[in-house]
Amino acid sequence: MSDTSLHAVQHQLIDFEVPALAxxxxxxxxxxxxxxxxxxxxxxxPGDASVADLLSLQRLxxxxxxxxxxxxxxxxxxxxxxxxxxxxxxxARGVAVIANSTSEAQLQExxxxxxxxxxxxxxxxxxxxxxxxxxxxxxxxxxxAPLGWHVQLYTNLTVLAGLADVIGALEQPVVLDHFCGxxxxxxxxxxxxxxxxxxxxxxxxxxKLSAPHRISKLEDCADAAALAQxxxxxxxxxxxxxxxxxxxxxxxxxxxxxDLIEPFNAIDDGRALNRLAQWAGDASTLRQILVAxxxxxxxx
Numbered sequence: 001m002s003d004t005s006l007h008a009v010q011h012q013l014i015d016f017e018v019p020a021l022a023x024x025x026x027x028x029x030x031x032x033x034x035x036x037x038x039x040x041x042x043x044x045x046p047g048d049a050s051v052a053d054l055l056s057l058q059r060l061x062x063x064x065x066x067x068x069x070x071x072x073x074x075x076x077x078x079x080x081x082x083x084x085x086x087x088x089x090x091x092a093r094g095v096a097v098i099a100n101s102t103s104e105a106q107l108q109e110x111x112x113x114x115x116x117x118x119x120x121x122x123x124x125x126x127x128x129x130x131x132x133x134x135x136x137x138x139x140x141x142x143x144x145a146p147l148g149w150h151v152q153l154y155t156n157l158t159v160l161a162g163l164a165d166v167i168g169a170l171e172q173p174v175v176l177d178h179f180c181g182x183x184x185x186x187x188x189x190x191x192x193x194x195x196x197x198x199x200x201x202x203x204x205x206x207x208k209l210s211a212p213h214r215i216s217k218l219e220d221c222a223d224a225a226a227l228a229q230x231x232x233x234x235x236x237x238x239x240x241x242x243x244x245x246x247x248x249x250x251x252x253x254x255x256x257x258x259d260l261i262e263p264f265n266a267i268d269d270g271r272a273l274n275r276l277a278q279w280a281g282d283a284s285t286l287r288q289i290l291v292a293x294x295x296x297x298x299x300x
C-alpha cells in the first residue's frame with residue numbers, strides 16, 4: 001500500500017544554484033510488497049515508496065545522482081534495492097546488506113547493478129556492544145574488500161568510540177549515517193563527538209549530514225547547525241548529504257508494530273537541502289559535499 005504522506009508534504013523551493021551532478025546519498029525504495037516481501041524479523045512495516053516517487057523528488061531538488069541504501073525491513077534480501085538501481089541506471093548507486101549466506105555470485109551481480117558499499121545497521125537492531133560490533137565490522141570489511149566497497153555504519157557515538165581503532169585500521173573507508181547519532185541539543189562538547197571529528201579529520205570516515213530530524217527536537221533542526229558546521233570545518237572532503245527519503249522511523253513515544261504499516265515522517269526535503277547550503281557557507285564547499293565526495297566514494 002502506498003504511503004499517502006509521500007505526497008502530502010509541501011517542499012520548499014530550492015533557493016540556491018544546485019551544482020551539476022549533485023547527489024542525494026541516502027534514500028530508500030520500498031515495495032510493492034507483493035513483489036518484494038519483507039523480512040520476518042523486521043521491526044517495522046513501511047508502505048510503498050517507488051522509483052517513480054524517488055525520481056519526482058530528484059527533479060524537485062534539482063539533483064542528478066542518487067544512492068539507494070538497503071533498508072532494514074528487507075534484511076539481506078536486496079532485490080528491491082537492486083531493482084531500483086537497474087531502473088535508474090547510471091544516475092544511481094547502492095549500498096547493500098549482506099549475510100553469511102550471500103554468495104559471491106550475488107555480490108558480483110549487485111556490483112554490476114551499481115552497489116558500492118555494504119551497510120551494518122547496529123542502531124535499528126539495538127546492537128550497542130562495541131566488541132560484537134567490531135567483529136561484525138571487520139568481517140564485513142574483509143568480505144567486500146575485493147570489490148572495493150566501503151562499509152556504512154548506522155550507530156551512535158558511544159559505540160563509535162569503541163570502534164575508532166578498528167575503523168582506523170581498515171583499508172577501505174567507513175561511512176557513518178545520520179551524524180552518527182550525535183544529539184543536537186548536547187552540542188559539540190557532548191561525549192565522543194570529538195572521536196567523530198577526529199575520524200573525519202584524519203580521512204578515516206565519511207559522515208552523512210542526513211536526517212537532522214532524527215537528532216534534533218527543535219523546529220527546523222536549528223541546533224543541528226553547530227554539529228554540521230563543526231564536521232564540515234574538520235574535513236569537507238569527508239562530508240556527504242542525504243535526504244533519508246522517504247523518511248522511515250518511529251515517532252517519539254510510538255510503539256512499532258509489524259502488523260501495521262508505519263507512516264513515513266513528513267519531512268520538507270527542499271528545506272533540508274537549503275539548510276545544507278547554509279551549513280556549507282560557500283559554493284565551493286557545497287560542491288565538494290554534493291558532487292566531488294559522492295563521485296569519489298560511490299564510483300560515479
